[in-house]
Amino acid sequence: MTRPVPGVRLGVAQAGIKQAGCDDLVLIELASGSTSVGLFTQNAFRAAPVQIAQEHLQVTSGRACYWLINTGNANAGTGVPGYETAKNTCGAVAELRGCQAAEVLPFSTGVIGEPLSPQLINDALPSACESLNEGHWQRAAEAILTTDTRAKVASRVVSISGADVTLTGMAKGAGMIRPDMATMLAFIATDAEVSPAGLDGLFRQAVSASFNRITVDGDTSTNDAAMLVATGCSGIAVETAGAEALTLFTEALESLCLELAQAIIRDGEGATKFVEVKVDGGIDADECDAVAFTIAHSPLVKTALFASDPNWGRLLAAIGRAGLKNLCVEDVSLYLNDVLIAVNGARAPDYTEAKGQAAMASSELAIRVDLNRGATSSRVWTTDFSYEYVRINAEYRT
Known part of the structure; x- marks a missing residue:
């Protein structure tokens, strides 16, 4: 069963990027004080949203307020106009939600080399905002698919210091899969409290044992990104709760990443094995x-x-x-x-x-x-x- 993560709400809308009448835009709202860490493609032709997400993470020291995801167009190989489009959409979220543009991280997936209209995204943002709900993980997982045949979403719950800590994540990917840090797009959230350095180390370890262990065709994408956010809303600081607590959390994170990574392989393009x-x-x-x-x-x-x-x-x-x-x-x-x-x-x-x-x-x-x-x-x-x-x-x- 997919579990909501306290401090995370997901909004889904139809922007007309992928095709008419299809959910293709996701806005993920993160509670104030949340810490985001990410791993990104090493492909030299990194897409504009990848470049900007990395820049914004650095500028804010991981204090992102929103993740914005579109499918149907990768906004890769689009030069300066593509970069400006990604910047524009971050600004549109900031204006709507009362945050700084640097606190918005953009992500795109789909066809490479085609111009992406910022207006399509900006016009759909109010609808995405209206649908923000902590229970929309499944719908959001379906909205970010490209050639995938099914959504990939999973949860883990661990008991630490007498309280439940939740981890939930979603991923997309079926082809152009050969991770070189992470792969496809993956978005994972927990309500645990973890320091930025600790969260980064735990995520790198988990990605190394999961997303970096899968391959469909040996092709690393221009848009690969894997994100992890800790909202701290459970009040449980796993790094100071003792060695056993940290081990439980680490194992849950690695198990969740591995389930999502293997789900990508099970849904590999045309795969029968x-x-x-x-x-x-x-x-x-x-x-x-x-x-x-x-x-x-x-x-x-x-x-x-x-x-x-x-x-x-x-x-x-x-x-x-x-x-x-x-x-x-x-x-x-x-x-x-x-x-x-x-x-x-x-x-x-x-x-x-x-x-x-x-x-x-x-x-x-x-x-x-x-x-x-x-x-x-x-x-x-x-x-x-x-x-x-x-x-x-x-x-x-x-």
């Missing part, structure tokens, strides 16, 4: 990640996954080209679910094609690689590539 790639036995995290992401990004692997074809030679080839120094292929073991496929550099003695096909037939699949050269592990979640993925992206602008 949810795939976990786990690499064990690495010397360090970098080489485990290199193997995991090389497998997850291989078009040959991903098309074999779609066909439920246990073409394990493609997996061996991906491992072999991941760039590991002095890799001894005879030490590598490869599994599909619990089926040992390859060992000692060749097909496992007990492996049969029937076993491989049975494993690949599942809609949820685990690919496990044991490098047998260290004690480090890592995990990545990904999808297959289907005919539908090609169709969606071929027809995206038509």
Whole structure:
């Protein structure tokens, strides 16, 4: 069940950006004194709203009053006019709500390179303001979708010092997914009280274990952003409530981020399989990640996954080209679910094609690689590539 977060209200409106008669604008109001932290795309072509959100966070030291989100147009690759549009809409919110323009953080998602009319947003803002309600998480999650087929929203509640602390978040994303800090758009709120530095550290840790562990197609967007706000309305300061309280809060935040991140993979464009790639036995995290992401990004692997074809030679080839120094292929073991496929550099003695096909037939699949050269592990979640993925992206602008 989605839980409202004290100190957060969400308003939804139809601005006509995505299509007529469709919710495509969300205004999130944050209680006075709230602290916002964010992680943003590392893509050099950062969209105008990304640039401004980062600037406004810095100017206000995270004391944002509103988050403004539109779908249907990314306002990326739009140069100075796009920058002015994002600035204009922040000013319009400020004028309506009696705050400073720098206290408004803008976010956009949709088609890249198309001009975004500020008037469309500004005309819809009064309607968004009128609908502000703490219970509008589901409706807001639906309003920010692009090629997604379903909303992604989740909650956690933890008991700290005898009181409930709530965390609720929503995310959007189905394609152009390969995080490089965070991915897609994600908006998470808690009524806990956390210092700006503490909140930033906890969020970076949570994002590293979730949003930065997913990939649909290896493409990092121009608009990726993940936000976390602590309103403090519960009165519970988790950093001073003891080690156990901080652990409970940290685990809840990481669990929530992971659920949202995996929901993106489960809704990947054209996806028919949810795939976990786990690499064990690495010397360090970098080489485990290199193997995991090389497998997850291989078009040959991903098309074999779609066909439920246990073409394990493609997996061996991906491992072999991941760039590991002095890799001894005879030490590598490869599994599909619990089926040992390859060992000692060749097909496992007990492996049969029937076993491989049975494993690949599942809609949820685990690919496990044991490098047998260290004690480090890592995990990545990904999808297959289907005919539908090609169709969606071929027809995206038509």
